[in-house]
Amino acid sequence: MSLALGLSFLAGCSTNMQVETNLDEDNFTEYFAAGSVEVFNSTNELPGPAKFIGLVEGESCQMRASDAPASEADARTEARKKAAGLKANAVVFTSCIDIDEPQCNQLLVCYGKAYQLTTEPK
DSSP, rough: HHHHHHHHHHHHHSSOOOOOOOOOOOHHHHTTTGGGEESSSGGGSSOSEEEEEEEEEEEEEETTTTOOOOHHHHHHHHHHHHHHHOOOOOEEEEEEEEEEETTOOOOEEEEEEEEEESSOOO
């Protein structure tokens, strides 16, 4: 008797349930886009032929003194997202500099060149 009751309970749990959320698949794609762009120190390190796509920049702003400091990693990640948006899969950063900006306590901007590699990076 208890086996039949247990099986009927499990059968009731196996129905196909629809779940709706406010999560947007495009947000995930954009969030992880930087991961599809590999960073190289110079154009000499690019593995094989590469097509120059364009210039990219990313910034990191410390709004208030109590906020986390502006980060080169955040600025470079932002630039990599922009490179991915241009369909690039590689970037060579040329510089990261502090810029005086009235809206930020500290602003760090990184500049780079975006490339499309004909062979996938390792």
